[in-house]
Amino acid sequence: MSAKFRGLICQCVITSIFGLFCADLVAEPERPVVAVVQGKLRGVVDRGLRVFKGIPYAAPPVGERRWKAPGAPVTWPGVRDAAVFGPGCMQPSLPKDYFYADEPPSKSEDCLTLNIWAPPSSHRAPVIVWIHGGGLGIGSSASPLYDGGNFARRGVVFVSLNYRLGALGWLAHPALSAESGDGISGNYGLLDQIQALEWVRDNVAAFGGDPGNVTIMGESAGALSVSYLLTSPLARGLFHRAIAQSPNARAFPELQQSVYGMPSAEQIGAGIARAAGAADLEALRALDVDALQRAATGQHFRPQGTVDGRVLPAQIIDIFDARRQAQVPLLAGFNSGEVKTQLLLLPKPPSSADVYTAEIRKRYGDLAPAFLRLYPASDIRGSMLAALRDAVYGWATERMVRLQAAAGQPAYLYLFDHCDAETAARDLCAFHASDLPYVFGQIGPGASLPANWPRPEGAADRALSEAMLDYWVSFARSGVPGGQGLPEWRPYSKGQSYMHFAERPVASSDPVSGMFEMQEELVQRRRRAGEQWFFKVGIAAPQVPPAQSPVSLSGQ
Structure with a gap:
């Protein structure tokens, strides 16, 4: 019996002598302590789960460590408190009415921490490592939406992490390349993710997780990060399955040469340094973060990976074509209404159907x-x-x-097409990231969602969420998505099979008939012509290059 519990009994006895009633004899649960490589951590018990937050997985990337690969995490004496999230990585504040506004409680350059939700007791449990979205420029693992409790209640050790964002995470520059032992720069946010995976490999067994069964999982920019990790040799062997929710596969800048109509990554970084008035690397590192962000915004900087020959050895599309990506099971999908919250990407609609048809014929040719x-x-x-x-x-x-x-790995496709009542009323059905409340079980009155989002809470919404959680956990455990009483989710190789998440899960095939074939032909033509194939489509598309040989898509 603990001293605290004995004290409560004594207090009740004493108060009863004076005629008082001791109604509740409840001892606080003991806070769990876990030993990791750096030292001991004291977490909390939350609804029966062991939860550890704000765990440093790398040295703080501040001062002279700004724009360097993450260093080994520091050790600490005694027991470190792990009850609260660490600060989010530096990022601009967003207008409160921005649809995806979800401000982290605090921000700092010293932000490389991760969080763990673990079952009350487990041994060699499957591990999921969550990488948040936000265009590689905003977001935080502290978002209540990303609470890993529903995964842990299903027997998963769930890990979420922060990584460097914006120019601090993705800037390349000639001087940074020159000081690097490998002659490269950029990709610092990706190197953070790889460092976090190494930390998980070395420490997750202490939380009951299996370092030999790790699934990486992300949405939007997190799904793009999953693509980077699939193609980076530095991440090889650190994970064993992958889940990508709404990824993309655009062309990315190369370190020192212009490709696909883009300047080199070093040219982009040098332009930001000039705009910020930083004459050398010392001045660049001394910049106030706000001044750096203003300069990056003024130069229309887009945080993204750099093809540097080492961290990212080639374009994602080329690595997949050559089958040089990580050979692991994959589950990936997209939402039917992805761009309903991204309308700024759309051109002004044409005045009539005839104008629309004429523009498409003019731009797309055959x-x-x-x-x-x-x-x-x-x-x-x-x-x-x-x-x-x-x-x-x-x-x-x-x-x-x-x-x-095609590489011989189990691969599963889904289309998220569900719409709850409030989302339908706002004409946002299956918007970008609307799958997340279902995957994380954030359904109903107590759900923790960004302030401007619709709130699904119907019985069909809850049932679909339970099904998706079961599929995701099953995939993490075995590489096959399934669940008791759920439709069989066949691999894509079985007749272009996919799972249609609408009112309920329905197994089907060929999600948008003819789409892939037409888009693939279009991308290949632009690729051969040295053109970017991203964003500018439809009536905003540049002229499509001609085919190298006659192509027939009439059967699609």
């Missing part, structure tokens, strides 16, 4: 008939939304799954 079958003039708005969705998310997702299957 591919126009296939394009118009998929995205007809009879529904201009719906067609514009679908065409952009497929160009950014649909084609990339199906391509990843297709090529993983």
Whole structure:
């Protein structure tokens, strides 16, 4: 019996002598202590789970360590408190009415921490490592949406992490390359993720997890990060399955040469340094973060990976084509209404169906008939939304799954097409990231969602969420998504099979018939012509290059 519990008994006895009633004799649960490589951690018990937050997995990337690969985490004496999240990585504040606004409680350059939700007792449990989205420029593992409790209640050790964002995480520069032992720069946020996976490998067994069964999982920029990790040799062997929710597969800047109409990554970084008035590397490292962010915004900097020959050895699309990606089971999908919350990416609609048709024929040439079958003039708005969705998310997702299957790996595709009552009333059905409340079990009145999001809470919403959680956990455990009483989710290799998450899960095949074939032909033509194949589609598309040989898509 603990001293605290004995004290409560004594207090009750004493108060009863004076005629008082001791109604509740409840001892606080003992806070769990776990030993990791750096020292001991004291977590908390939350609804029966062991939870540890704010665990440093790398040395703070501040001062002279700004824009360097993450260093080994520091050790500490005694027992470190792990009851609260660490600060989010530095990022701009967003307007409160921005749809995806989800401000972290605090921000700092010293932000490389992770969090763990573990069952009350487990041994060699499957591990999921969650990588948050946010365009590689915003976001935090402290978002209540990413609470890992529902995964841990199903027997998973769930890990979420922070990684460097914006220019601090993704800037390349000639001087940074020169000081690097490998002659490269950029990709610091990706190196953070790899360091976190190494920490998990070395420490997750202390929490009851199996370091030999780790699934990486991310959405949007987190799914893009999953793609990076699949293609980076430095991450090889650190994970054993992958889940990518709404990934993309655009071309990325190369370190020292212009490709696909983009300047080199070093040129981009040098332009930001000039705009910030930083004449040398010392001045660049001394910049106030706000000044750096203003300069990056003024130069229209897009945080993204750099093809440097080492961390990212080649374009994602080329690595998958050569089957040089990690050979692991893959589960990936996209949402039917992805771009309904990304309308700024759409051009102004044409004035009529005739104008729409004429523009498509002019820009797409011999591919126009296939394009118009998929995205007809009879529904201009719906067609514009679908065409952009497929160009950014649909084609990339199906391509990843297709090529993983072609490499002999189990690969599973899904289309999230569910719409709750409030989301339907706001005409946002299956918007980008709307799958997340279902995957994390954040359904109902007590759900923790970003302030501006609809709140699903119907019985069908709860049932679909339970099914998706079961599928995701099953995949993490065995590499096969399944669940008691659920439809069989067949691998994509079985006749282009996929799972359609609408009112309920329905197994089907060929999610958007003819889409992949048309988009793939379009991408290959732009790729051969040295053009970027991202974003500019439909009536905003540049002229499509001609085919090298006659192509027929009439059967699609």
